[in-house]
Each structure stands twice: as structure tokens, then as C-alpha cells.
Amino acid sequence: MPSPSVPTRKRKRAHQYTVSYSEVQEVDTSGRLREVIVIEDTPPPSTVSPATSVNAHLYSASYQPPVYAAPIRTRARAAAEAQALSTSSSSVAIPPAPKKRKRDPVDVAGTALKKPATNGHYSNVPSGGNSWASGSGHVAEDASKAPVPCDDKEGHYIIVPDDIIYKRYRTVRLLGQGTFGKVVEAIDTETTKRVAIKIIRAIPKYRDASKIEVRVLQKLKERDPTNKHKCIHLLHWFDHRNHICLVSELLGMCVYDFLKENEFAPFPRHHIQSFARQLLGSVAFLHELHLVHTDLKPENILLVNNDSHVAWVPQPGKRNAQPRAKKILDSTDIRLIDFGSATFEEEYHSSVVSTRHYRAPEIILGLGWSYPCDAFSLGCILVEFYTGIALFQTHDNLEHLAMMEQVMGKMPERFARAGARSKPEYFKEGSKLDWPKAKATRQSRKEVRACRNLQEIIAPTDTINRHFLDLVRRLLIFDPAQRITVKDALSHPYFQLRISEDPY
Numbered sequence: 001m002p003s004p005s006v007p008t009r010k011r012k013r014a015h016q017y018t019v020s021y022s023e024v025q026e027v028d029t030s031g032r033l034r035e036v037i038v039i040e041d042t043p044p045p046s047t048v049s050p051a052t053s054v055n056a057h058l059y060s061a062s063y064q065p066p067v068y069a070a071p072i073r074t075r076a077r078a079a080a081e082a083q084a085l086s087t088s089s090s091s092v093a094i095p096p097a098p099k100k101r102k103r104d105p106v107d108v109a110g111t112a113l114k115k116p117a118t119n120g121h122y123s124n125v126p127s128g129g130n131s132w133a134s135g136s137g138h139v140a141e142d143a144s145k146a147p148v149p150c151d152d153k154e155g156h157y158i159i160v161p162d163d164i165i166y167k168r169y170r171t172v173r174l175l176g177q178g179t180f181g182k183v184v185e186a187i188d189t190e191t192t193k194r195v196a197i198k199i200i201r202a203i204p205k206y207r208d209a210s211k212i213e214v215r216v217l218q219k220l221k222e223r224d225p226t227n228k229h230k231c232i233h234l235l236h237w238f239d240h241r242n243h244i245c246l247v248s249e250l251l252g253m254c255v256y257d258f259l260k261e262n263e264f265a266p267f268p269r270h271h272i273q274s275f276a277r278q279l280l281g282s283v284a285f286l287h288e289l290h291l292v293h294t295d296l297k298p299e300n301i302l303l304v305n306n307d308s309h310v311a312w313v314p315q316p317g318k319r320n321a322q323p324r325a326k327k328i329l330d331s332t333d334i335r336l337i338d339f340g341s342a343t344f345e346e347e348y349h350s351s352v353v354s355t356r357h358y359r360a361p362e363i364i365l366g367l368g369w370s371y372p373c374d375a376f377s378l379g380c381i382l383v384e385f386y387t388g389i390a391l392f393q394t395h396d397n398l399e400h401l402a403m404m405e406q407v408m409g410k411m412p413e414r415f416a417r418a419g420a421r422s423k424p425e426y427f428k429e430g431s432k433l434d435w436p437k438a439k440a441t442r443q444s445r446k447e448v449r450a451c452r453n454l455q456e457i458i459a460p461t462d463t464i465n466r467h468f469l470d471l472v473r474r475l476l477i478f479d480p481a482q483r484i485t486v487k488d489a490l491s492h493p494y495f496q497l498r499i500s501e502d503p504y
Contacts (some may be wrong), residue, residue, distance in 0.1 A: 100237035150241050153200040157243050159184055166240045169197060169247070169276045180206050180340070185250060192427050193249070195235065200244040209340070210244040210391070216339040219248070219289060229276055232302070232337045241290055252337060253304035255385075259298065262327045264388035265313075269464060270499040272385045274332040275301075276471075277495055279378055282336040284486045289372050294353040294369075295341040296377035298384060304333040311503035328503050345370060361411075365419040365426070372480035375489070379475030386458060386468070388480050398426050399444055403436040406451035408476050415479040467494035 103302060151156055158501045159174045159182060170187040172194075176183045181200040187224070188195050200210040217234035225234055235247040255264035255275075259265075274417035279301065285294055307330040312323040343349060353373070363369050391407065394400045405411065411419070413431065420427035428434040438446050454473055460466040471494045484492075 015405075037270050042301060048086050052463075085243045086104045098178050098290055111327060123334050147320050150243075155203040156207075157181055157199045157202070157241075163395040163489075164189075165197065165199075165245065166238055169195065171197075180209065188247075195249045196250050198242075198248070200246075200364040202242040207242075207244050210246070213340045213342070214244070214246065216291065216372065219291075220286075220339070223289060230282050230333075230335050231285065232335050252306040254337075255301040255303060255334065255432060256298035256307075257308075258303060258306070258327075258329070259384075259388060266290050266388045266504075267327045267385045268328065268501070268503055269468075270383065270501050272468070273327060273495065273497070275334060276378075276382055277490070278332075279336065279381070280412050280486045280490050282435050283374050283378065284490060286342070287486060288375070290345040292345060292369070292371055293339065293341070293374050293377075294343055294481070295358075295383060296336075296374055297358045299355075300336065301381075301456060302335045302337055303329065303331075304335060305331050307331065313503050326503055336354060356400070357392050359400070359402065360480065361419075361443070361478050362417075364400060367418055370480070371485065372483045375475050375486050376480075378486065378489075382468075382472055382475070383454075383457060391457075396444070398433075398435055398437065399440075399448060401426060402431055402448045403451045404478070405433060405435075406448060407453055407457070407466070408473075408478060409453070411478050412482075464494075464497055464499055467497060470494070 017071060135479050156177065159171060159172060161173060163171045165171060165186065168189055172185040174182060175185050175196065178377055180196060183196055183198050184367060186195055187193070188199050214234065214237050217232070220231050221233050224231065232248060235249070237246045239245070244359065253261075259267075279296075283293060283296070306329040309330060310325050312322050313326045315321040317393075329337055341353060343353070349369065351366060352363065353369065354360065354377060358380045360369065360373040363373055365435040380391045392400055392403050394403055399439055411433065413473050416427065416431040416433070420431045435448070454469060454476070458465055458469040460469050471484075471489060471492045475489065476481040
């Protein structure tokens with residue numbers, strides 16, 4: 001059955017969104033003060049079409065290179081330019097341009113920025129040479145001999161084409177930059193393989209946070225050496241000139257970028273089933289290791305291969321309209337990435353996690369979170385695969401909860417009472433959601449009213465859609481105690497269906 005058409009309004013609405021970063025301090029159960037970075041809305045990365053890039057299939061489009069006006073050929077020149085920029089701007093504090101949450105081109109700042117931000121893309125490429133798996137790392141010998149600084153004023157490593165990192169990796173280009181560091185494409189001179197290197201900023205709190213990601217990635221590789229569960233693998237890591245570096249393989253673009261390049265056309269239903277099976281399997285593996293990913297979203301799902309072919313599909317609801325071109329993936333093989341926010345169940349939990357659009361209601365209401373928050377994020381992702389657009393396009397907590405009630409139905413009384421105790425400002429008498437408040441804008445009210453319930457979004461017109469709708473409903477239950485686990489979801493009847501291969 002054809003998927004519902006995608007309203008143009010929804011795609012344009014995202015222009016309203018901005019990204020806000022804040023640092024808060026929380027006291028853990030041991031009485032220790034912790035500094036926590038909260039990213040209110042993490043924007044999807046910008047994209048350059050693979051069709052216009054050389055060797056496009058070798059890198060992730062989640063981390064696209066900026067357009068260089070002229071190649072930087074030496075570190076000295078790069079450092080001098082950075083210093084000049086710093087000097088020229090020192091007299092006037094110019095805030096950075098606001099980063100918009102767009103389902104259209106945006107900056108790469110936030111592919112997963114609760115802890116380490118920009119992930120490399122890992123594989124089973126043999127590391128060769130020395131191994132840093134012990135996690136000790138050491139500073140490369142040239143650190144003390146360098147005549148010019150290797151960092152900019154914010155502690156980011158200055159990327160220079162053909163620079164040699166750790167006497168082994170020759171840089172090719174910058175793929176992306178985020179709060180926690182940069183990702184570069186490089187060639188491993190020992191194996192001649194192309195890799196991604198995530199270079200963390202030379203600032204203590206970011207270095208400390210990156211070691212958490214290293215620990216998680218080492219655990220994943222240790223428990224799944226053949227990568228049966230499709231989580232990205234760390235090749236090795238090291239400390240280069242005071243920058244923690246994580247080495248990984250380059251893969252295809254992220255799923256969000258493919259959606260964007262395909263004009264947000266929904267994925268075919270047999271592709272959605274394949275994605276769902278792989279994602280649930282990956283997250284179930286994490287949960288078995290007592291890990292919660294906490295930042296599941298299309299930007300953190302990489303295609304192994306970008307190759308696709310074009311199919312011509314009819315445009316529903318448009319009389320006499322010509323069929324439109326739609327790219328169909330040749331392979332649905334994916335990898336789950338970005339474990340910078342992953343948290344062991346028994347360890348400290350920050351109060352706010354997940355990128356806004358995929359954040360579970362228990363997180364918004366401050367009720368604590370665990371494995372079920374990943375299940376909720378997966379439910380949001382599957383709907384986005386079916387429609388082509390994010391399910392909850394908002395940036396305000398109360399509006400977000402109101403949209404959830406429009407889509408999922410009213411909150412169960414027990415859950416609403418717990419939410420009212422934790423966040424009384426969001427509720428009125430009888431533990432009912434206090435929406436709309438008097439100060440709510442007309443546009444906000446309109447956007448909430450425009451949200452359709454799940455049965456309208458996924459019309460149960462055939463057996464496939466009925467089972468898919470049921471699976472999504474179980475993933476999007478308000479109460480985490482009642483929400484289906486990812487392990488149980490893998491046994492859902494939806495995955496027993498054989499879905500024909502068509503472009504719809």
C-alpha cells in the first residue's frame with residue numbers, strides 16, 4: 001500500500017527551531033558534583049550529495065567537508081590564520097550564528113552531543129602496528145617538537161590536508177565538526193585503508209568524556225568481535241598532542257541524509273522491516289550488556305553502502321501528476337553509531353538525555369529513565385521511516401507532551417499523576433496536561449492540533465500495516481513500565497511477514 005503523502009508544511013516548519021546548549025551541575029547519589037552538558041535540540045548534519053563527491057561511498061555523509069576557498073597546505077599557515085582570526089575578533093565578542101533544527105540543510109554540530117559528539121565509523125579493518133586497546137595511550141613524539149600550535153583557540157585540532165597524525169595516518173579532509181571535536185578522513189599508511197578519526201578537543205572535560213565512549217566501544221567489540229549485532233567497532237585509540245583520537249572505518253551516509261537527498265520520501269515497507277529488525281537487534285545487544293544508548297535517531301544510523309537505483313512512483317492525491325523519481329537503496333545493511341551518550345544501567349544517569357525529537361516522556365517529566373527510553377526512540381524512528389518526516393517536530397516540553405497525547409492518546413492516569421508530582425507546572429487539577437496555556441502562541445496551538453493519531457499516520461489498510469501499527473504503538477506507550485522491550489519486539493508478528501519488494 002502507498003505510504004501517506006508528506007505535507008510540505010511539515011518540512012518547512014523546522015526553520016523555526018534553534019539549538020541551545022547549556023551546562024548544568026548535578027549532584028549524584030554519592031554527593032559528588034557533576035558537570036552535565038545538555039543539548040536541547042541536536043541538529044541533523046549537513047549534507048553534500050555523494051553524486052558530486054569523489055569516492056562518495058567511502059565516507060559518511062553525516063560528516064561532510066566544508067567548501068575550502070583555497071587548500072591549506074601547511075600547519076604553520078593554518079595556525080597563523082587561526083591566530084589572526086582570534087586576534088581580529090578579540091575586541092568584539094561575536095556570538096555564533098544560531099544553529100537551526102531543520103529537516104533541510106543544517107550544520108553538523110550535533111550528531112550526538114550529550115558526551116562525545118562526532119563519531120567515526122568503525123569496521124573490522126586490521127589495526128596493524130601498535131595497539132592502544134589497553135586505553136593507556138601516549139602523546140606522539142612530535143608534540144614537544146612542533147614549532148607551531150596544533151590547536152585553535154577553542155581547543156579544536158587544526159586540520160591540514162596531508163598532515164601525519166601519530167606517524168601513521170595521513171589526513172585527507174575534514175568530514176565534520178561538533179562540540180566535542182572533529183572527524184577527519186584519513187589514510188592508514190600501514191594498511192592503505194581509509195579510516196575516520198574522531199579527534200577530541202584538547203579540553204579536560206571533553207577528554208574525560210571521550211574516555212567513556214572508548215570504554216563502551218571496547219566493551220562492544222570485546223563481546224561481539226564479528227559485529228553480528230551491527231554496532232560500530234573501534235579499531236583503536238590513542239593520545240596525539242593532547243587530543244584523544246578514535247579510529248574507525250568509513251561507511252556510507254547516515255539514514256537521515258539519505259532521506260533528505262530523497263526529498264523526504266518514505267522508505268519502502270520491506271526496507272522499513274529490515275531496518276527495524278537490525279535496529280532492535282543492535283539495541284537488544286546493548287541492553288544485554290546493561291547499556292542504554294540514549295541518543296537513537298536517524299543521524300546515528302549509518303548505511304554501509306549508499307548505492308541506490310531510481311524508481312518512478314505515482315504522486316498520491318495529485319490528479320494527472322507525473323510520477324516522480326525516488327531513490328531506492330540497493331542494500332539496507334546499517335550500523336548503529338555514536339556511543340558517546342551511552343550509559344551503563346548501574347552508573348550515574350544525567351537527568352536529560354536524547355535528542356529532543358526522539359526523547360521519551362519519562363525524560364521530559366523528570367521521572368528517571370532506563371532501557372525503555374531507547375524503545376520509545378525506536379518507535380519515533382520507525383514512524384519517520386514510514387512518513388519521511390520526524391514524528392514530533394517541536395522544541396518545547398509542554399508542547400511536546402501535548403503532541404504526544406495527540407498522537408498516542410491521553411496519558412494513563414497513573415503515569416500522569418507521577419508526572420504531576422515531578423513537574424507540576426505541566427499539569428492542572430486532576431493530573432491533566434495543562435495545555436494550552438494562556439501564553440501558548442497561535443502557531444503552537446495550530447501545530448499541536450495538526451498532529452494526527454497513529455492510526456491516521458499508519459492506516460491499517462492491510463495485514464502489513466496492521467502489524468506495523470501495533471508494533472509502533474507498543475514502542476510508543478507513555479508508561480515505560482508498560483512499553484514493550486526491544487527483545488520482545490523482535491518476536492512481534494510483524495517480523496514474520498514476507499513483504500514484497502516495491503518502491504512504496
